[in-house]
Amino acid sequence: MGRKGKRILIVGSGGREHALAWAVARSPEVEAVYVAPGNAGTSWPAAPAPERKRPRAPASSIPIAAEDVEHLLAFAREQTIDLTIVGPEAPLALGIVNAFQAAGLRIFGPTQEAARIETSKAFAKDLMRASGIPTADYRVFHDLEAALRYVRRRPGPLVVKASGLAGGKGAFVCETREEAEAALIRIMHERIFGEAGETVVIEERLEGRELSLLALVDGQTVQPLLPARDHKRLWDGDRGPNTGGMGAYAPTPDVAPNDLDRMVRTILQPAVEAMARRGTPFVGVLYAGLMLTAQGPYVLEFNARFGDPEAQAILPLLESDLLEAIEACLEGRLGRVNLGWRPGACATVVLAAPGYPGPVPKGLPILGLEEAERMDDVWVFHAGTARRDGRVVTAGGRVLAISAWGPDPRTAADRAYAAVSRIHFEGMQFRQDIGRACPP
Template sequence: MKKGKRVLVVGSGGREHALAWALARSAEVEAVYVAPGNGGTSWPPSPEASDLHPRAPARSVPLRSDDIQALIDFVREQGIDLTVVGPEAPLARGIVDAFRAAGLRIFGPSRAAARIETSKAFAKALMRSCGIPTPDYAVFHDFEKARAYLRARPGPVVVKASGLAGGKGAFVCESSEEAEEALYRLMRERIFGEAGDTVVVEERLYGSELSLLAFSDGRTARPLLPARDHKRLLDGDRGPNTGGMGAYAPVPEVGPDAVDRVVREIMEPVLQALACQGTPFVGVLYAGLMWTERGPFVLEFNARFGDPEAQAILPLLETDLLAALEACVEGRLGDVELRWRPGACVTVVLAAPGYPGPVPEGLPIAGLEEAAAQEGVLIFHAGTRREGDRVLTAGGRVLAVSAIGGNLPEAAARAYAAVERIHFEGMHYRRDIGRSSPAIR
């Protein structure tokens, strides 16, 4: 007989490990399953959760995140009470619609509502209709027309694949030559497949980037702590865009007034517009912002928890995560107030050699236990797998090392002290996560 609730987390990255960890800390949870999971998403039960350790057991399940029918069958067989979708790809495939049609509870937006992420062209048009500040832009389906547009407007621009590209589909271009090269790679070489068949060309803005995520039940928005993601591969925000090389939360210079402004001027109008279209957004709405001299502008929306933002935000959440997610699904988020532990959390991503391009797999990882034993440290696995007693690399972003401290410098110091204890061949990471923080006004 079940003693508590069973939860399924769909996905295999560091975000999904963090979600499983946070859910397993709930007193209401009996067990957590992660499909397909990774080398870190299975652990035994614990009599009770300590400050940073889960109480309920977790187990990886060998089911692909895009095998929706197999996931539905598993949920029915195991009596799963709530499914939580981590990555964007299953949302784009309509996993939420399929689960709801089967009478199963699931946290995440419908396929139609998820277009806020899966089609940048749709998101830009929605923002324009709502009067939400976003960089000026043009949408193209034809390479020659897009190239002519670039040649008529030389200078810095951002060229983006409209579809899903794993966080790597945006090219920040200093010149028209760079922009044409990005356009060619997207539309002619099709490096991201059909995701680049439609391209958005937008003006380049200058300021401080910021991620603000909010829970939504379709009507109400409850903001999470503001976070800052580091997309570029190299220190000082240089090099190519990646899926994210690290993050920290909260952002010290972003106070309650700034958060309230984003919720009021950006989050709530978008939620209202989606609801008016008959596609209410239930899940996590993620606004990627550029804070300029004119205030916040939306660079992109995502329809799920950020990665690696989740690994920096969730360790600071004191409110029971399961309770918050259920309130969204049940349309009563207005009754929930989110509570946060004081201090800060810094997350450093350890990447495999060659990332964000092709990477080798099967490299042994050393030092995980020693790193995890450091005060305030959590190790979230991403691209890993287990082979007997060994943990091996199995992807580009291998691990996310998170650390909580009383303030941002202390959290960063703890994170990097833990990073120094971990090793695998060719491991690389940024050394400036949480160590520089531009002002936001």
């Protein structure tokens, strides 16, 4: 009996990967989805027809780590996977795309060389400066003493960043010189991020509203997704330590269509063209973390993949076939694809384990998932979860991402929080202000 459709492999284990698997499994071209390593939410049976909440194709979690490129490649060969989609940054940094391409397998994501736009903040800042892309004034340091001397004579608030990958936690927003010195010592002397902190970027602190602008890219053409706003700090009012992201909503009402066009023209397109000129064309999702200042948008950082939790807020609004758009990127025909979006907004609230963003306990039972999942226009995306003795338990820092649709961000947020109220695990942390500052 012949195959009915395509087999898709999603690499990663977080809420982003659950959302990607859910979105891809809605495509009528898909026969089965595999998520490696996945989580407690990334396995489900086939459905007779796609719905807003339940995709058509079945999904299965595969116990292969996202960084285990060799075994992922072997699995893709053995299962005749038609397309692999990379979620997190770590396998991109390891060259998973290069390895799959060398084996003649289709994979969506930038090569190791193109992923440097995320894996080296120093590289990205230099690229922005050379391409005229607006970004904060900065200096790059490889030596702790030189960096300390610089901050001691530099007035004003600064941001100190580990240049390499630090799980979204490598940036320190410093109000005082003492805070900047302490950040440098933690990164370069105490090596809290290991090799990722051997080089640091010190930049001026910008004031304004942050924005996440993600786009599909086929090496030349840029197709923006809905603008989103992510909340990195642990506590309400953007206070507390940085995290991988405590919630997001999309679209943002303070970004008009002409603003979006300008950002694509002055930021995303120049970056894509610069990567092509370097001989490392970018194919995948390019994510610009922006600050909307009084002087216009400035780039805080580039990422080389879907954001988390931005993906969980954007993908429920996508009416188009995600697989079709991804294949257009791989085939260099993205310019002929028009993305369709559901009117309204989506808000995502992240539920974190006690102790996050530091060490967290694992194995805490999670209650109320079924009740939340039954709610209309609510999606429960798993992240740090696992199954133990038939129960879903915590298995990481960010445990769940609860997304909800509404006609506007505030209504969407209220629905998301109504779903959150049905879920419980010991020490559960979450912000209570995601999307609620927006006008109705």
